[in-house]
Amino acid sequence: MDTAKHNAPRDPLAERLRLLPESAAPARVAARVLAEVEARQALDVKLRALPLVPAPDSLAPEVLAAIARMQRRAWWQQSWFCWPASVRAATAALAVAVLALGSWLGLEGWQAATANSADAAGWFAQSTVGELLAVLARTLSALARSDYALVVFTTGMLVSTMYVGALTLGTVCWRLARPRR
């Protein structure tokens, strides 16, 4: 036996509608539709009349305790926007200075590396990626043979600058997006 159907409440309206003759089918449909609309409206009234659910007594004390914990944190553990103005100005200036220094050193190194390279002009004249890469490889190879220390120093400065810049930017973005409580 189907337990679900056995337990389902019987619908008195459906029972009475079923007793109507076959010719009353349109009336049956109309009655069903109107009854459905009225039942929906009745349910809507009952739902909107439900009173508010009382919040637990512990909610307010827990919120106030969390706020007290937030206020006790050191300033550097809070959002960057909560830092003292002088510290914010200093960190912003430091980030800009690191990026500027790295860019300048990288540019100076590149200019020094290409100044004595006969392939530098040819590199700019190439039109395909493969040829560009080939020329770049020949140039770097020549530089490494002629001035290995300069190439290492320039590459190291570029990588360090990019790493510090990315780390700083990521830290700032993380602090702005997800301040700790």
Next chain:
Amino acid sequence: MHDIGEFETFMRNHQNMVFSTAVRLLGNEPDAADISQEVFLRAYEHFDDLRAGPSAGGWLKTVARNLCLNHLQRYRARWRFFSEFGSDDDDRDFAANIPAPAAGEQPMDEEQERRVLEAALRKLPDAQRVPLVLYHFDDLSYEDIARQLGHSLSKVKTDIHRGRAALRRKLRLSDEGELSTGSTVAPDLLRPGAVQLI
């Protein structure tokens, strides 16, 4: 830093509204308490704007609703699985498994009916309860609900319809009972032998 005493008064004035919104969307009180706490911590950060504004209640309700939906989205894979891939019989079985009223059982008074309705609302499956609460308590349109949940309009309407059907069965809101209290549907239509062509 804001005045803690003033914020506490503000919180106590709105905590029931926030908690009700959360518990009806989530269906359980522990999660609703966590969400409510998060709502008020965010309110504290924006208290300068909220303290005197007339839209504080609306702001709190919107934040509570969004946090609840985000919370439910984290379990969306399981929610969607049971909602979309379950057979149609699953939802019907949920409603059909509500026991039929016992013979001779006294009709419920208003207070009892409210308690039953609140409990039945929490027991609805997430896929039915959430759109139904957004429609009846937050006054969102079907389109807004579909957009917010990322579902089709037809799915939202179907889920709300099934949720209503389950609640009506629980409350024993029979169509005949509503008709007998001044309904516009003429009782003549229901008399055996009565035929009216439309």
